Amino acid sequence: MPHIESLFVTRLYRARLSDLGKPVDDIELAASCLSIAEDDEAGQAWCDENDFPGYTSYASLADLAWRFSIFKDMVKVLNKHVAAFAKDLAFDLGDKKLKLDSLWINILPEGGIHTGHLHPHSVISGTTYVAMPDGTSAIKFEDPRLPMMMAAPGRKKDAPVALRQFHYVAPAAGDVLLWESWLRHEVPMNMAEEDRISVSFNYGWG
Numbered sequence: 001m002p003h004i005e006s007l008f009v010t011r012l013y014r015a016r017l018s019d020l021g022k023p024v025d026d027i028e029l030a031a032s033c034l035s036i037a038e039d040d041e042a043g044q045a046w047c048d049e050n051d052f053p054g055y056t057s058y059a060s061l062a063d064l065a066w067r068f069s070i071f072k073d074m075v076k077v078l079n080k081h082v083a084a085f086a087k088d089l090a091f092d093l094g095d096k097k098l099k100l101d102s103l104w105i106n107i108l109p110e111g112g113i114h115t116g117h118l119h120p121h122s123v124i125s126g127t128t129y130v131a132m133p134d135g136t137s138a139i140k141f142e143d144p145r146l147p148m149m150m151a152a153p154g155r156k157k158d159a160p161v162a163l164r165q166f167h168y169v170a171p172a173a174g175d176v177l178l179w180e181s182w183l184r185h186e187v188p189m190n191m192a193e194e195d196r197i198s199v200s201f202n203y204g205w206g
Helices: 026-039 041-049 069-088
Strands: 012-016 098-108 114-117 124-131 139-142 166-169 175-180 185-187 196-205
Touching (some): 012 166, 026 041, 026 069, 026 098, 026 124, 069 098, 069 124, 069 175, 069 196
Antiparallel strands (some): 012 175, 098 196, 114 185, 139 166, 139 185
């Protein structure tokens, strides 16, 4: 009989942020994100200059954990989730560790999108979701082999999840997703009237 197995598996980690470590108050976290966005004139200017929908602190603030203690508490919890994911991935870290090297806020208004991208120079990337109103967009992941498939046919609509070329995840507020940083992803248009708020991050090895 034929034997078929899966090779080179792409892992996606999903959990409640509160599953590991001290719970983080969602209401306080949302208020902190909105407060920072309102005060961050440099970030607002960068978004305007680059036609970025809504707000991101990615290009303006690198010290969120210093500014608000709730982000410091969140990082402690994220460290535990990343350690669990690294164990699942069977990473041989040697005498080095995975360390947070960037953390930023995303506020996506109605009609806003984040186009497809990956996170170079990082090992594990992820997002924790702060506000996910009804009807807001999921996150879309792309099969990393897609550019090499050349003449391959598409997949059937009812193909098993592991064989699809795109995968959508609709997280809830309080969820955290982790993936390897080379995995291309995007956020389709936010169709909800309310803001979609999240905090994204990268971990490097060193």
